[in-house]
Amino acid sequence: MQFKDIAGQRDVINRLTEIIDSGRVSHAQMVLGSTADGALQLVLAYLQYLDCTNRQHYEGGELRADSCGECPHCKKMAQMVHPDLHFIFPTAATPRVTGSFWSGDFMQEYREFLQENNARGTVDEWYAHLGIENKQGMIRELDAAHIVQDLGLKSYEGGWKMMVVWMAEKMNTAAANELLKTLEEPTPGTILMLVCESDERLLPTIRSRVQTIKLRAVSGERRAAASSEFASLLVEWLRLLFKLKMKELSAQVDKMSAMNREQQKQFLNYALGVMRDCFMHSAAGTPVEIGSGDQKFDTMFPTMVTVNNVELIEKALDEAIMAVERNANAKIALMQLSFNMSKALKKR
Ligand SMILES: [Zn+2]
Numbered sequence: 001m002q003f004k005d006i007a008g009q010r011d012v013i014n015r016l017t018e019i020i021d022s023g024r025v026s027h028a029q030m031v032l033g034s035t036a037d038g039a040l041q042l043v044l045a046y047l048q049y050l051d052c053t054n055r056q057h058y059e060g061g062e063l064r065a066d067s068c069g070e071c072p073h074c075k076k077m078a079q080m081v082h083p084d085l086h087f088i089f090p091t092a093a094t095p096r097v098t099g100s101f102w103s104g105d106f107m108q109e110y111r112e113f114l115q116e117n118n119a120r121g122t123v124d125e126w127y128a129h130l131g132i133e134n135k136q137g138m139i140r141e142l143d144a145a146h147i148v149q150d151l152g153l154k155s156y157e158g159g160w161k162m163m164v165v166w167m168a169e170k171m172n173t174a175a176a177n178e179l180l181k182t183l184e185e186p187t188p189g190t191i192l193m194l195v196c197e198s199d200e201r202l203l204p205t206i207r208s209r210v211q212t213i214k215l216r217a218v219s220g221e222r223r224a225a226a227s228s229e230f231a232s233l234l235v236e237w238l239r240l241l242f243k244l245k246m247k248e249l250s251a252q253v254d255k256m257s258a259m260n261r262e263q264q265k266q267f268l269n270y271a272l273g274v275m276r277d278c279f280m281h282s283a284a285g286t287p288v289e290i291g292s293g294d295q296k297f298d299t300m301f302p303t304m305v306t307v308n309n310v311e312l313i314e315k316a317l318d319e320a321i322m323a324v325e326r327n328a329n330a331k332i333a334l335m336q337l338s339f340n341m342s343k344a345l346k347k348r
Pocket of ligand 1: 053055
């Protein structure tokens, strides 16, 4: 899979290739988004790019870079026969496979399924492919044991050992606890990529140990949420993060806390989208419209979001979103976010 084969998601892809090129690949990552929107495709293209021996870089195109599609690594990845590429996914007993089983027992079916659907097939389509429509698939302890075992093996090709866990929210508790061990002590040279459609069902301890890449729903890629209300709230807040005058900042946090939880979540997701745009545009040297109505701010602010702090900024916003989701005190969460953001912005 190459990035060019994925519909949309250009900003996310460009940010990822930038991070890979800078050599700062995180050992455990989670792509949060629907498979139909390309979450699994993104993982496959990402892993193909990672060890491609002839990465292509483009000037002025939609994509800043892509794998070559021609080198031995790319070819094995495209055919899904790379010996260092492992998959875990939800399964259930079938007439052919019963008793004690794991994903590896269904690998042939899974490979067919990925190829037939170009890695965009939904979990229900997967169950239909296996003929288990009436059962609930699951990722079991035996699957997690294989994750630990396979990542512990020596790399066959001398590159990254890659493990893809598709529909990570289907892990049962025993599997999740087993997986935690790997996350706590990652083996060097390994990369674990989770694809998750609804992270609310993942253990918080797992969520906090993986770096999250959020996909936008393709249909709403340019969300209507770019409402002027959110834009002015965001700009007022960003300005105060530089001044750090406590009284004003606290008043701004009060204003943000006055929204209901759902609005707070939307606002924080909106802020996350703007930060990603800023990063992409500052990296490409093109202007971005933040919507402050102040040209100086719109020109200056995006340059503050760089490869040095974009991950910290995302982490700060993700943590605040999670705090809002679990009903934490909004004022405390937003104040903490303000300090974290302010610190991150200084690290440009
Ligand atoms: Zn290649």
